[in-house]
Amino acid sequence: MTKIIWKVQKLDPGAASVRIRTLVPALLLRDRGYSVHVTANRPDSQEVSSADVVIVNKSYSDEDLTLCLDARALNKKVFIDICVDLSEERRSSEL
Numbered sequence: 001m002t003k004i005i006w007k008v009q010k011l012d013p014g015a016a017s018v019r020i021r022t023l024v025p026a027l028l029l030r031d032r033g034y035s036v037h038v039t040a041n042r043p044d045s046q047e048v049s050s051a052d053v054v055i056v057n058k059s060y061s062d063e064d065l066t067l068c069l070d071a072r073a074l075n076k077k078v079f080i081d082i083c084v085d086l087s088e089e090r091r092s093s094e095l
Contacts (some may be wrong), residue, residue: 001033001034001035002034002035002052002053003034003035003036003037003050003051003052003053004026004029004034004035004036004037004051004052004053004054004055005037005039005043005047005048005051005053005054005055006022006026006036006037006038006039006055006057007039007040007042007043007054007055007056007057007059007064007067008022008038008039008040008057008058008059009040009057009058009059009060009061010040011038011039011040017057017058018057018058021057021058021081022038022055022057022081023038026038037051040059042063042064042067043067045070048067048070048071048074048076049074051071051076052076052077053076053077053078053079054067054068054071054076054077054078054079055078055079055080055081056068056078056079056080056081057081058081058082068080
């Protein structure tokens with residue numbers, strides 16, 4: 001079974017970006033047999049070494065960079081989901 005660690009900055013289901021870009025896909029993957037662990041905490045080295053994939057969503061700290069580098073050093077697949085929040089003002093000016 002493929003094991004996925006999904007790291008977010010703040011595990012807040014009320015935030016649309018967390019819900020749409022992390023929680024819904026994580027649930028769909030679980031339904032398809034993947035092992036998915038969603039967390040706002042830095043996974044320990046044992047969790048990272050046992051994972052197949054590490055996804056970092058909208059979390060840009062030095063600790064997150066270290067997580068990605070550590071996972072790559074262990075030959076894990078690493079994905080960084082960069083989600084940019086656009087203000088209502090900017091959205092309306094782009095129309």
